[in-house]
Amino acid sequence: xxxxxxxSATIRRERRAVLVVNxxxxxxxxxxxxxxARLAAAGFTLLGAYPVDRPGELEQTLAAAADLGxxxxxxxxxxxxxxxxxxxxxxxxxxxxxxxxGTTNNFARTVGIPLDxxxxxxxxxxxxxxxxxxxxxxxxxxxxxxxIGLSADVMLRTPPRLKRATGRLAYPLTALxxxxxxxxxxxxxxxxxxxxxFVTHQLYVANGGFHAGRPITADADAxxxxxxxxxxxxxxxxxxxxxxxxxxATGHRRTLREEPFLAVRQLWLETDRPAPVEVDGELYGETPxxxxxxxxxxxxxxxxxxxxx
Numbered sequence: 545x546x547x548x549x550x551x552s553a554t555i556r557r558e559r560r561a562v563l564v565v566n567x568x569x570x571x572x573x574x575x576x577x578x579x580x581a582r583l584a585a586a587g588f589t590l591l592g593a594y595p596v597d598r599p600g601e602l603e604q605t606l607a608a609a610a611d612l613g614x615x616x617x618x619x620x621x622x623x624x625x626x627x628x629x630x631x632x633x634x635x636x637x638x639x640x641x642x643x644x645x646g647t648t649n650n651f652a653r654t655v656g657i658p659l660d661x662x663x664x665x666x667x668x669x670x671x672x673x674x675x676x677x678x679x680x681x682x683x684x685x686x687x688x689x690x691x692i693g694l695s696a697d698v699m700l701r702t703p704p705r706l707k708r709a710t711g712r713l714a715y716p717l718t719a720l721x722x723x724x725x726x727x728x729x730x731x732x733x734x735x736x737x738x739x740x741x742f743v744t745h746q747l748y749v750a751n752g753g754f755h756a757g758r759p760i761t762a763d764a765d766a767x768x769x770x771x772x773x774x775x776x777x778x779x780x781x782x783x784x785x786x787x788x789x790x791x792x793a794t795g796h797r798r799t800l801r802e803e804p805f806l807a808v809r810q811l812w813l814e815t816d817r818p819a820p821v822e823v824d825g826e827l828y829g830e831t832p833x834x835x836x837x838x839x840x841x842x843x844x845x846x847x848x849x850x851x852x853x
Contacts, residue, residue, distance in 0.1 A: 548843065548852070552673040555615045555639060555845065559588040561668075562609040564629070565645065566621030567595040567603060572645045575661060578626040579620050579643055582662065586730045588616075606632050614638060617826050617847060618668060622646020623688055627824035631685045634678060634841045641668045641845045647707055647714070651687045654752035656847050661801065668845050674852040675840040676766040679751035681833055686823045687766070687842075689750040691834055692813065693729050694784070696820035697722050697789035699827055715756065716788070726747050726778045731821050731831075735773070735811035742804075745784045750836050759795040761805065769839050773806040773813075810836035 546554070555561075562663050567573040576595045583590060591612040596602050610617055619629040620643035630651075644652035644659050655676060660663050678685040690700075698718050706714040718747050723745070727849060731742045748755065750772045753764040764772050776791065778786035800807040814832035821828045846852075 550672040551637070551639055551670075551843065552617065555668075555673070556670070558615060558671075559560055559586075560614050561616040561618055561641065562591050562612055562614045563593040563618045563620070564602075564606050564609050564625075565595050565619075565643070566599070566625040567597050568599050572621050572625075573597075574665075575643075575645055576620070579618075579665070582665045583618065583668070585717065586665055588668070594791065597772070603628055603632070609762075610636070610638060615642050616668065618643060620645045622721075622825075623648060623650050624825050626651050627687045627826070630678060630687045630842050631682065633843070634653075634685055634838065636843075638841045639673045639845045643723050648689075648754075648757040650754040650757065651752055651766070653757065654688070655844055656850055667847050668847060671845045671850050672852075673843050674846045674848065674850050675843050677751060677769060678766075678838045678841040679691050679749070679771060680836040680838050681821070681823055681828065684823060684828065685841065686751060688752040689748050689755060690828070690833070691746070691748050691822045692731065692739040692815065692819050692831060692833075693746040694719060694722065694726055694743065694823040695748070695778045696827060697726065699822045699825055700820070705765060712779050716790060723781050723784070729821075730816040731775070731813060732815075733773055733806065733811050735808040738806075738808075740806060742775040743779040744777055745779075745781070746776040747773070747813070748776065749773045749813070751837070756792065756832055758792045760791070760801075761798045761800050762796055767840075767851070769809060769835060769837060770800070770807045771809065771835060772800060773808070773811055774804050810834070 618641035777787040
């Protein structure tokens with residue numbers, strides 16, 4: 545395994561990369577050719593370039609791309625695409641390059657990747673390799689978050705056409721439609737000798753620093769060896785709506801030391817009834833679950849001034 549400076553230098557010198565774009569994502573189909581052209585213009589030799597139209601073929605395509613032996617695997621798409629690539633590249637001598645082409649692009653925001661395509665390609669050409677933490681739920685790694693409750697129902701029921709038409713607004717619109725018949729959960733979280741109970745419609749455990757395109761807190765990130773557990777609202781629908789709006793408006797001013805955040809390295813979570821679980825926007829299973837960390841598991845190409853713990 546090369547050191548991070550060695551891998552950075554090799555990427556800048558050799559420019560050997562592969563490109564995989566989720567053409568089923570909101571902007572992927574429209575921007576695939578532009579991404580390929582921009583990488584070529586930046587001097588990258590593409591060992592392979594793959595637009596993926598069928599979501600079921602994404603993991604297989606990413607694996608085939610990695611087998612070509614690039615120094616940099618460039619993944620274009622939303623958080624689901626990036627999460628799939630991250631799981632594949634964990635603890636491997638290949639850096640992940642991000643082209644944020646999705647709806648909320650939470651992981652790209654967390655690690656400081658510009659949302660503009662030209663600027664993101666510039667990071668791939670001039671940035672440096674850093675390593676960041678991945679979360680673990682069971683034996684599955686994740687980049688951003690685990691959601692228990694309403695968000696899993698939203699992931700299941702948000703129409704793809706609505707996502708393409710409205711972007712990040714698709715999720716709250718679907719949530720409002722589902723909320724009228726959603727029952728709250730009684731959740732128990734046990735972590736590092738502490739136990740906390742919440743009655744809520746929604747609970748998150750985050751590895752990254754952003755949710756729904758907004759900061760969770762000012763000091764949450766994916767390189768701090770911490771998970772952040774927090775409920776959104778209490779037992780009533782009004783509390784859920786109030787806290788959702790509050791989090792979106794004030795996350796950039798809050799810190800992990802404030803209520804209701806619980807910052808720990810691992811936790812056990814159970815609910816009063818089996819509750820659906822989504823991991824980075826993909827359905828995973830049901831509670832109870834154990835969630836932990838895989839520290840510094842993923843190498844990514846980040847801006848040259850990025851911190852690296």
